[in-house]
Amino acid sequence: MQLQLRSGVLFVTPAERAETKRDLIVEEASRLMYERGTGLGVDTLVSEIGVAKMTLYKHFPTKTDLIVACLEHLDDCHRARLSGQVDWSSSPAERLLSVFDSLREWFAMPSFRGCAFVNATVELADTSPPVRNAVREHKNAMRAWVVKLVEECELPNANFVASQIAQLMEGATTTALLERDPAVADVAQATALQVLDKAKASTGASAPLRR
Template sequence: MNRRPRPNKRDLIVEEASKLFYQRGTGLGVDTLIDEIGVAKMTLYKHFPTKDDLIVECLRFVDARYRDRLRGGLAAEASATERVLGIFDSLRDWFATPNFRGCAFVNATVELADPQHPAHRAVLEHKTSTREWVAELLIACGVDDPQFVARQLVQLMEGAITTAMLEQDPTAADVARASAAQILAASSSED
């Protein structure tokens, strides 16, 4: 008999709460979370003493999934430049999903507003690690200033995410990809 291991309660709470926060916002009440996840209040608070603790952990969970999604579109056999541009192909695929609701990190920042909220640090960590990851990819492209170009490309990514959400149009990624190609051509010493 082949049994799949059941996810532990903590992981289940994080995965389900992440979906709910993304779909409905971080203002979702604890009682609603408990009802929809199907756990006891005591179980939730055993793993997450406050709702803020849960929000932070959900953002970290989403961060890992976001990076996996972006990496999934990078073909190993592609040139360094095509690998960077593949980020925008991954974004386009994401934008076309039926549950796309923009960037969970921007949404959380707007919903929570207070820069002292514990989630603010998780948002900054996500944004910084994304920019660092893009800079690592850019080193192989031979750009003169990978840190600066990474900032440019991440801003294109952010703009594409926001535009795709507002206009409900996945082709925002195509526009950003074309702009990224121009930036890479202008800043690369590679032929």
């Protein structure tokens, strides 16, 4: 599958896009709501996507249904973006640290708008349990992926170390949005290396990890 980054979100290229109306609606609505927020009106969505309102409601009876579908799509795209930048032939520590290289590239996009899931939480989660659940599922899945990368480093307390790394990723994303500086990923990466070195030192190993 060929992937391209548009509006700070990873999407399949036109040649690879699914042909169904439902998939078209989800992909384009994901892009539009990432750019402008989940408060974007249905009339605007159908106009810019190029589908009839009846078609949209056929696939998504409520706007909440559409938002949840978009978040599920963005979850797939975000994980594909991060894992796609990993050099799986490198050492486990290098693989883990390379996640921050992917984040740096994302932060440098002119249309970067931060984490779509945090944005949705701020906009809707307090009043929309389905959205809150979709956000929680994404964060849990990302945490599980980071745990797996940490476990491959053969470090103790993998869950705790993974929580530290995940918080660095979250913090870097928010700071990059506020400061418009992709270099925050480098700071987070350097801190992640220190976290890994400290965890490795606790095993009694003398040689620190190196980037």
